[in-house]
Amino acid sequence: MSSRTTAALALVIAGWTTVVGAASANDTLAQAKELYASAAYDEALAVLDRLQSAASVTETTSITEYRVYCLLALDRRDEARKDIEGILHDNPQYVPPDDQASPRIQSVFRDVRRQALPKIVLERYAIAKASFERKDPKAGPQFDSVLTLLDDPDVQASPALSDLRTIVTAFRDLTKAMAQTPAATVARPLDTGASISQAPTPAEDPRPSDAPRIYTSADPDVAPPIARTQRIPPWIPAARAIAAQDFHGTLELLIDETGAVMSSTMRTSAHPAYNQLLLRATREWKFMPARRQGVPVRYLKIVEIHLKPPA
Numbered sequence: 219m220s221s222r223t224t225a226a227l228a229l230v231i232a233g234w235t236t237v238v239g240a241a242s243a244n245d246t247l248a249q250a251k252e253l254y255a256s257a258a259y260d261e262a263l264a265v266l267d268r269l270q271s272a273a274s275v276t277e278t279t280s281i282t283e284y285r286v287y288c289l290l291a292l293d294r295r296d297e298a299r300k301d302i303e304g305i306l307h308d309n310p311q312y313v314p315p316d317d318q319a320s321p322r323i324q325s326v327f328r329d330v331r332r333q334a335l336p337k338i339v340l341e342r343y344a345i346a347k348a349s350f351e352r353k354d355p356k357a358g359p360q361f362d363s364v365l366t367l368l369d370d371p372d373v374q375a376s377p378a379l380s381d382l383r384t385i386v387t388a389f390r391d392l393t394k395a396m397a398q399t400p401a402a403t404v405a406r407p408l409d410t411g412a413s414i415s416q417a418p419t420p421a422e423d424p425r426p427s428d429a430p431r432i433y434t435s436a437d438p439d440v441a442p443p444i445a446r447t448q449r450i451p452p453w454i455p456a457a458r459a460i461a462a463q464d465f466h467g468t469l470e471l472l473i474d475e476t477g478a479v480m481s482s483t484m485r486t487s488a489h490p491a492y493n494q495l496l497l498r499a500t501r502e503w504k505f506m507p508a509r510r511q512g513v514p515v516r517y518l519k520i521v522e523i524h525l526k527p528p529a
Contacts, residue, residue, distance in 0.1 A: 219501075222297075225498065245265045245268050245269055246265075246269075247269060247277065247280060247281060247284070248271065249265055249286060250262045250265040250266045250281075250284055254284060254288055254291075255345070257291070259286075259288040259291045259292050260420060262284070262288050262290070262294075263285065263288045264409075265287070266379060267285075269281050269283070270282070271526070276502055277455060278308075279305055279308065279309065279312070282301050282304060282305055283305065283314060283318075283319075285298075285301050286298045286302055286305075286314075286323070286327075287318075287319065287323060289301065290322070290326060290329075291501060294502060295326070297327065298323075299326070299330050301328055302330040302331075302334075303330060303334050303371075304325070306330070306331060306334050306335065306338060307334075307338060310335060310338050310339075310342075310367055311370075313327065313331075314327050323374070329498045330371055332372045335367065335370060335372045335373050335376075335484055336373060336376040336378060336379055337378060338367070339367050339368065339373055339382070339445065340363050340379075340382075340436065342360065342367065342384065343361075343364050343385075343386060343429050343436060344436075345360060346360035346361045346363075346386075347389065347436075348366055350392075350393055351396050351431055357389070357393045358390060358393040358394055358397065359392060361386050361387075361389055361390035362384075364386050365383065365386055365387065365390065368382060368383050368386070368514060371492060378449065381435050381436075381520050382431075382436060384468055384485055384486075384520050385434045385435070385436060385518060385520065387485065388470055388483075388518060389432075400500055401486065403504055406439060406468040413513075430475065430515065430516045431515070431516065431517050432472070432517070432518050433508060433510065433515050433516065433517050433518070434517070434518045434520075435508075435519075435520070439510060440508055440509070440515060440517070441508060441509045441510075442507060442508050442517060442519065443505035443507055443508045443517050443519060444506040445471045445478060445503070445504075445505055446477065446504045446506055447502060447503055447506075447526050448503050448505075449499055449502065449503075450496075451492075451495040451498075453492055453525045453526070455489075456489070456491065463527065464524065464525065464526055464527065465488050465489045465492075465523075465524075465525040466486070466521060466522070466523065466525070467484060467485075467486045467487050467488025467489070467490065467492075467493070467519045467522075467523040468484070468485040468486035468520060468521070468523065469482060469483075469484060469485070469496065469500070469520070469521040469522075469523055470482065470483045470484075470518065470519075470520060470521075471486045471500065471518070471519040471520075471521065472516070472517075472518055472519075473505050473507065473508065473517045473519055474507070474508060474516055474518070475507050475514040475515060475516060476506040476514070477504055477506055477507040477514075478505075479500050479501065479503050480503065480516075482497050482500040484496070484497065485520075488523045488525055489525060492525060496523065505519075514524070
């Protein structure tokens with residue numbers, strides 16, 4: 219090949235590279251949407267992929283949702299589902315707009331959302347719990363965010379999360395109490411309601427820096443405490459009308475490393491006449507302590523209370 223031919227070829231390649239670079243620089247989300255609307259799905263994906271590498275945080279969701287539309291149109295469902303999960307991790311409340319997504323696309327989003335949200339809730343609870351252990355003030359808003367997610371119908375349908383609301387509420391309330399009384403006389407941990415824990419003692423911080431971590435049923439690597447002595451007081455209603463009804467409540471126990479009940483709280487009242495009987499009874503309850511890797515640990519236990527009409 220002559221030097222003249224080589225030079226000409228180099229100019230052609232350089233010119234082609236310049237054109238491609240200019241085209242990439244001119245990529246816009248509007249262009250990708252037009253390609254999607256015209257059923258040019260592969261071309262739209264190419265534009266979206268180039269945009270995604272340099273997108274700002276505010277643009278990422280819009281770019282990803284159109285990637286999902288294109289991938290589903292090309293029947294690349296596994297890739298689409300991964301992108302949907304990515305959107306939900308950033309914004310668990312996200313649903314695609316009705317005027318953009320077809321009923322088929324909406325159905326896929328709902329299916330992925332039902333599967334992904336319970337896992338996202340547990341991940342966000344773990345983040346909030348870690349903030350709590352560090353005494354990070356972000357813990358309160360993070361627990362609030364988890365409680366908001368627990369109201370979602372797609373989460374409420376998950377039986378694995380049935381106890382988590384009570385646990386998250388307890389930690390959220392404790393976080394708020396600590397923030398409101400940083401240098402005042404405070405009650406023992408989780409002593410936030412009708413409680414039988416010991417009298418408050420002065421402290422500069424309700425939870426010292428070396429306070430043991432509190433585990434719950436949401437920690438899969440922890441064996442929960444087992445009751446050794448747990449006498450339940452009988453339910454003897456005073457009025458006939460009350461005796462014919464069922465009552466439900468939630469008891470919250472903080473059990474230490476020896477299996478003793480540090481504090482007890484009626485998170486949800488069963489019945490005013492019974493609550494105090496039950497709380498007094500918990501003073502005598504003993505447990506085999508919860509264990510993590512064989513080591514006794516502090517544990518927040520939730521006990522559901524059901525008062526039935528006498529036989």
